[in-house]
Amino acid sequence: MKIKNLPDEFEKARPVMQKIEAAGYEAYFVGGSVRDTIIGEKIHDVDIASSAYPEEIKKLFKRTVDTGIEHGTVMVLDNDKGYEITTFRTESGYQDYRRPDKVTFVRSLKEDLKRRDFTINALAMRENGEVTDLFGGIADIDKKIIRAVGNPNERFNEDALRMMRAVRFASKLNFNIEKETFNAIEKHSSLLEKIAIERIYVEFIKMMKGLKPKQGIDDMISTNMYLHVPLFADYRQQLSNISHFKNLNLNNEIEVWSLICFEFGLNREQISNFLKSWKASNEVINNTQTCCYALNAIQNDNMSDFLMYLTGENLLLEANYIASFYDCSIDNELLKKQYSSLPIKNKKQLAINGGILIKNGILKPGPMLGKALNAIEKQVVIGNLDNNTENIINFTKQYLKE
Structure with a gap:
């Protein structure tokens, strides 16, 4: 060729x-x-x-x-x-x-x-x-087959991560794993525990972002690989549920973990423990927690302006995308419009900061300063307080009296 x-x-x-x-x-x-x-x-x-x-x-x-x-x-x-x-x-x-x-x-x-x-x-x-x-x-590409070079038992004993790579390539390319290769994965699935979870993490995310993540999950379950990665053994049915969703088209690891944590029914602390066991970064853990919290709000129809603000536009849209799998999403354009109408998008846009409050003798450095700024931020976001310095100073004085 x-x-x-x-x-x-x-x-x-x-x-x-x-x-x-x-x-x-x-x-x-x-x-x-x-x-x-x-x-x-x-x-x-x-x-x-x-x-x-x-x-x-x-x-x-x-x-x-x-x-x-x-x-x-x-x-x-x-x-x-x-x-x-x-x-x-x-x-x-x-x-x-x-x-x-x-x-x-x-x-x-x-x-x-x-x-x-x-x-x-x-x-x-x-x-x-x-x-x-x-x-x-080339023949295997034409047949859409993932086949080990030579003896698959030897290949997987050389590097057990190859088993995850097999399901990742099958998902990414919309291929199927050839029978002998598949059987060898099932036989040696426990060897996955020999591999650093950081390496499995990368392959798993790529698998979930592939053309057929459903097949990837099914292959992990069928070969028992799911038993040898952190905490999946406790959620076999939920994993199977995820594989029933059509056309996931997940874009990034936050969407991947948010879907998994939401389907597993994990609360904020459980999400942290789960993702720490996968050696996820603090940023991924925090963003997944935020995304799942927003996802719950969307599902329960109690998304507020302040929660939109705390979530941020990107995570908000990602949460809404996951909500679409559960038939409870908000119209994306409406959601963008609601977010766009917020008075501020972050704390830096406030017309005042701690330094100004201290300079005007209203507050001193300490815990109360942080509490006051949080109260100001929320009142501005929900529309109860105009974002200008004079109004905020007057509000702060009243807040301190109360």
Whole structure:
């Protein structure tokens, strides 16, 4: 197979490839960029593999960076763009089910491709567009199949995260997992506990943002992988419920976690504990809590101006999108109009601040200052207090008397 019209990302990298080949070495584009080009998906960056050893690459190019020299990766800087060149290699001795104990540089493309996870990712392409397919990856793309390279039991014992990658690719591409590969995932699903949750987190979010997250969830349940990630075992039915929603089209991790936490029926504290077990960032935890609170308000038809204000437009719209799965969403344009009509959108827009109140001798630094500012903020937002300095000062004086 030869790809005639190469994406711009490949075209820009061709001079680097040609220089490696001119020196007598092999060089190929490998992995996801080749797969996505064949499928017709947009690519974002390219990976290059070569028979040249790291020191040989460094001799060929004036500007290089040792980005992963122990694994054979050198970044070549060319025309203000960096290209990572990785030497063909074999790997062995995966005692922790995550990383190879030993990496050996080789000159053979076949040996390099043999260690890759799935046939659709074991494709290599020369700079002129000629594709090398040693494991039936193109046929599997045509059949829409995720199949492990070689023995799937060996692949998953080498890196157990590959099981999550299988369901992620199936969801992302709307493919199905081939039977032997699927059975091997079911057999070794407990190995997922050997993997850092941060790595599973990334694959899970990508799975949920794919074309068929329903299939991803069903595959996790059918293979028992759901039993080996934080707290999912306690919510099997709720997970199954999520897989019944059609056309999720989730855009980001906040929507993913908000849908899950809402379906699980988690309160604010439970959301925090749940997402901490997934090693989510504090920002993700806070935004998910806020989104779920707004989602409850939308479902119960008690969304107020102040809650809109506290939620913020982006999270408000995300909560409303999740509400659409439960047939309780508000018209988006109406929601935007209501939010737009709020007197202020954040505390910085208040006509007064703590410094002004202190300067005018109305308050001193301390807890009462914060309470007063919170009261001012709420009264302005709900329309009971005009946002001008004189009115706010008068309100504050009255507030302190009460």
